[in-house]
Amino acid sequence: MDLINEKELYELVNKISVTYFQKPFIDDVRFNHRLRTTGGRYIPVKRLIELNPKYAMEMGQNEFIGIIKHELCHYHLHIEGKGYRHRDKDFRELLKRTGSPRFCSPLPSEEKNYKHVYRCKKCDQVYERKRRINIQKYRCGKCKGALKYVSID
Structure with missing residues (x-):
């Protein structure tokens, strides 16, 4: 359109x-x-x-x-x-x-624009983020394990 x-x-x-x-x-x-x-x-x-x-x-x-x-x-x-x-x-x-939507779909141009990847040391859950996070402050949402920084894409 x-x-x-x-x-x-x-x-x-x-x-x-x-x-x-x-x-x-x-x-x-x-x-x-x-x-x-x-x-x-x-x-x-x-x-x-x-x-x-x-x-x-x-x-x-x-x-x-x-x-x-x-x-x-x-x-x-x-x-x-x-x-x-x-x-x-x-x-x-x-x-x-x-027939109105409750939420709108994410824009294709904004999708998967992650720069930082973190992994839980305990359960290997992966977290992709646009911004860096303080791994001393945040824990895994799944098992409360410690996070480690994996890479920048």
Whole structure:
């Protein structure tokens, strides 16, 4: 999917809102290029939906529409004064009714970008990390054994 401009993005979000929620989307939506670990977010104070443009470019239309539907669940429940947070029952029920994903898939460009590898001395469990960790402070999550640094990729 090619990156679309702000007006086309608003029209897409409004179309999805009317189709799945039978309500118009009347507030703001925009791309936020600084989002890294999430497909989108809803900011209740500003009534603003921000979407990660990388998902539109890398993941395809179905994944991007799923992210929009997820953020619209937050949006419509917030406007109605119902529970719009992830832990709320209203939110989880609306996700199911609209076929929206609970989480977005990781970006292919961000996957398996590990630089540091640690191994448990006791059970040989492997931990891959982007950042270095203090092996004096952290233990194996499986058996509580000591960790050792293996390599940098």
